[in-house]
Amino acid sequence: MERDKTLTPDELARLRDRLDQIDDGIIDLIAEREAVVTTIGNHKLKTGLPLRHYEREREVIERGMERAESRGISGEMAREILETLIHHSLGNQETNKLSQTDHGQGRRALVIGGLGRMGEWMSRYLDMVGYRVDVADPAECETPFGRIDDWESALDDYDVVVVAVTLRPSNDILHRLAELRPRGLVFDIGSLKSPMRSGLEAMRQSGCRVCSVHPMFGPNEIGLSGRHILFVDVGHAEALAEARALFAHTAAECVDLSLEEHDEVMAWVLGLSHLVNVAFASALAQSGEAVPLLRQISSSTFNAQLQVAAQVVSENPHLYYEIQQGNVKTPDVVAHFRDVLDGLYRSIIEQDEGFWSRSMEQAHRRLRADRQPGA
Ligand SMILES: O=C(O)C(=O)C[C@]1(C(=O)O)C=C[C@@H](O)C=C1
Structure with a gap:
């Protein structure tokens, strides 16, 4: 067109119709790609092959970038699209694998x-790996899971009890659980452990099967490849092993830390x-x-930073305050950061x-050294 x-x-309406057709075609092709990925995933499950194939991923991306560039479109755009598709492939294959493990x-x-939010993630996860899940929560929203109003009197029905409330209330619940002594495995999923140190200790002293877990990702994560789950031993090695086994089928990396190291x-x-x-x-x-x-004259660094910052400030302020305030190490880290900032400003x-x-x-x-494989 001139x-x-x-x-x-x-003419504009016709071109937009044409774009609708092209977009439909793209979506249909993605659905076809996902069906192929599912078949490959099933083959991997049957043969015990690992889900992730790094070399193949590189090949897929390099091929796609070359093709994009040969057609006069951006190789970077092709990379972004293919990385997103692979990320979703891994998520689908992992979900499929988890639901088959039972x-x-x-x-x-x-x-x-x-x-x-994380409580819901935990419930969906446990459901996917074959547990019958109930939730205890005063919130009024809908849930596909059973609801328990009086969890204290139903505790002995459960093989696993997850404490997924905010930090200080978690400590109170752990203290209550220490009195009630449930038979099942108990763990919290808090993002800090020192605020619930006394509750975890009370659980250990009362002989409960307890440990502490920290899934290092948000509730909307698709697949856990490249993510970490942290495990804290609070004095019951068997409970720790049991909690680890619960996540062993995921693609997440499981890392053991002491309570002090964790915080x-x-x-x-964080x-x-x-x-x-x-x-x-x-x-x-301000x-x-x-x-x-x-916003109008922003640079790419500014845009990237703005995107992260906008996400952070949209999160739960109370939880984010607790993450600072409840950590005994916060003053050291902030003092260090201030020194660095002062030094840069002075320069x-x-x-x-x-x-x-x-x-x-x-x-x-x-930072580059830390990124080298094996570093
Ligand atoms: O080729 C495979 O093994 C796939 O599972 C497909 C696929 C992809 O989406 O292209 C997904 C995950 C692997 O890490 C590599 C490639």
Whole structure:
């Protein structure tokens, strides 16, 4: 079409119809791709082959990028699309694998706080691996699972009890469970462990089968490939092994940590990243008039940062406050971050470019080294 010719409303409508047809075709092809992926997944399950095939993934992406470039479209766009498709393939294959394991064999699981976001994830997960799941939660929303109003008197019906409420209430529930001494495996899934240290200890002392678990992902994760699940031993090795076995069929990496190590790591992984993003978003929001203008003239770094920060500030403020406030390591990490920030600011004011450059280069070297396989 000539550049200077404008479209009539009819022509525009026809082109949009054509785009609808093309999009339908793309979706149909994705459905066909997923069906092939399911067949391959079933073959892997039967033969015991691992779900993930890194070499093949690289081949799929490189092939797609080459083809895109040969057709004059962006190779990067092809990479993004293919990575998304592979991510979903792995999610589907994993879901399929989990539902066939029947790990729970119809045994019963109770999720206290099962209508919260991670509680819901846990309930769906346990259901998928073959447990009969009930939830205990005062929230009024709908659930496909059974609802238990008085969990204290029903405890002995359950083989697994998951505490999926926020941090301080988790501690209270663990104390109550220590008094009631349930027969089943009990674990919390809190993002910090020190606020519930006394509850976990009370459980251990009363001889309960208890450990602590931290799934390091959000409730909407499709498949767990590349994700981590952290396991904390609180003095009952058998309970820890049982909880590990519950997730052994996932593609997630299971990592053992002590309670202290867990919270120290979280002060960096969750604490620092949340703090930096809330500070970034608040500084922008408080700049008033500048926000719309900044959006218009934003750089790619700014856009990427804005996307992460916007996601962080949309989360539950109470939980995010608890993650800072409940961690004894938060003051150390924040003090360290402040020193780094002050140093960088001083290098600007004092025109000390060397300091600035060394900071960037050292950080670059260190972060790159950490990414090397086997590092
Ligand atoms: O080729 C396979 O083994 C697949 O399962 C398909 C597929 C893909 O989506 O292309 C998905 C996962 C593997 O890691 C590699 C490739």
